[in-house]
Amino acid sequence: MNNLKESLTPFIIIALFLMAVGCQQQPKTDPPIRISNMNLDISPGDDFYRFVNAGWLDNNPIPEEYSRYGSFEQLAEQNDDKLFELLQSIRNDKSALHGSNRQKVRDFFNSAMDTVTQTEHGTKAIEFLLTRIDNIKDKNELPEIIASLHLKGFGPVFSLWAAQDRKNTEEIIANISQGGLGMSDRDYYLNDDARSIEIRENYESFIEKIFILAGNSPEEASGARKEIMEIETQLADASMTRLQRRDPHATYNKKTVMQLDASMPAFGWDSYLTSLGINITELNEGQPEFFGQFNQLLDRQTKDAWKTYLKWNVLRGSAPYIGQEFEKAHFDFYTRVMTGSEQQRERWKIALSTLNGALGDAVGQEYVALHFPPESKDRMVDLVEYLREAFYERIEQLDWMSPETKENAFAKLEAMNVKIGYPDKWVDYSDLEIKEQPHVLNIIAAREFNTLRNLEEIGQPVDRDKWFMNPQTVNAYYSPTMNEIVFPAAILQPPFFYPLGDDAVNFGAIGMVIGHEMTHGFDDQGRRYAKDGNLKDWWKDEDSRQFEEKTKILVEQYNNYVMLDTLTINGQLSLGENIADLGGLTIAFHALQNKLNRDGRPSEIDGFTAEQRFFIAYAQIWRNHMRDQRLMQQLSEGPHSPGEARVNGIVYNMKEFYEAFALNTENTSRYIESSARAEIW
């Protein structure tokens, strides 16, 4: 996923995994657990991750176009093949009416595949934007131009979007948030460690390269680089860190537009909002310090420097779509330097992921009709209720939580909504015009359509049927303001969900995923939201103190988890995800016990008990190879721990795991004494 798009995904949802981009097919009849993927010579007490996965890791080296390759990517690959087949049938459908979803999907995909036209048109396709910027006569035109770029999906300086008011979730309000950086974290501008310096140098070369490709002399390109780095570094300096942004109270500052306007005399908010086409009197300002600094920067920087910065936003955001040299420069920085991949993905895969971002529902609707069996939904509903029941029992037996807080927790769990497979209502694309034209223009049209759809929600009742992920995406999420867990159709396949598999493997894989998402409602961030999604404290002080005390153990454990040379995981940044993994696996284990107690215990399969198969299925879903660059990026930007740590960092905290494999202080090199274990939910 490219950087621009990430900065424009501001909704608070907590996904299971970083977005997976999807080589090898596995036949559907594969058993859920294959001994050849394991290494039985390794003791489960020494390295459970490799006990389960060493065979697979040895036999599946990372392909050149990947920075991470594992279960998610394999499933995404298989899924992409299905989507490609679907697209071929759409492309061959000569009867698709003009204005229909099929016509739009076809023309969008064809424009994405047509690299000849992309290269031929190059920056000519976006000249209308570049000229508009060139013609700026005065800095007071900036609000209007920034608004017009925001509408078209570019992200200069900050972002604005509509979402539920965190403290009154029945209402949709506008939110503004820090942004405008070309590198994926503020720290890369400010830190002086070797990796940050290297990334920064590559970024600066990338800027120059793009300006030269756009027709500037090397001197002009060098001048542009200086202006851009100065503005972006100052924006970075004014930005909150990732850790600071984990506090939902710190980013909630509701105020009137008049107050905001008064605090930022250099920026005409009226002009900005009018150009966006929205009429509002109040909004949430995510980072007041950032906007204050931006106001000063407006005065300090010249009109020409701002023009260069805005052009950079247009060029950078368009680079993957305006010809092969631009695309390569973009790939070299965002993918090769940042993640270590050595090769671009195949053209159709790039086209497919762009299409999913632009017309996700149009593709998803046809995808689920072909590939999502209704029985899967019924089984998922059943699984979710087993997980909910087990979570209830876990809360009930907690010795550190008061009865009052428990009652509130039960109520939140009870109210948690569940969505499975695909939305009941599909996006209506009638107002989106996609045609045979240079790809970047279709991209801009789709982004503008999606931005306008979002802005139209302001002041409207909350749409409870809305999804924040496509059904064809291999992932899942929890939304704290909706208090709901969502499982797209694409994740309901092996190795997450085995339609023909036994309960043990299904509870260990998709059951744990369900438990993980549920636990997000009760992690260090999610616990601050009440059952109706409102940011409101429902904990007794002493219970909060106990919770924080318990989570400190997990923070310490992960802070000491060495992943590469001396690099460790950031325990605080990844805390929410680690709580969700530990809680999710524990709850899924007890849900399985309830199921087996009701249905009877199965006999061993391949010599493994149900409990052992449960943990093996869990460890399988997190197997992956990761390039060092990608690993470093994940460690610094978080929030998810790398696959190995999602397995070994969790299981050695669980007495259920030690019991399942008959492990004890004698035969377990990673044994954690019960007093030192993290146990939260």
Ligand SMILES: [Zn+2]
């Ligand atoms: Zn998660």
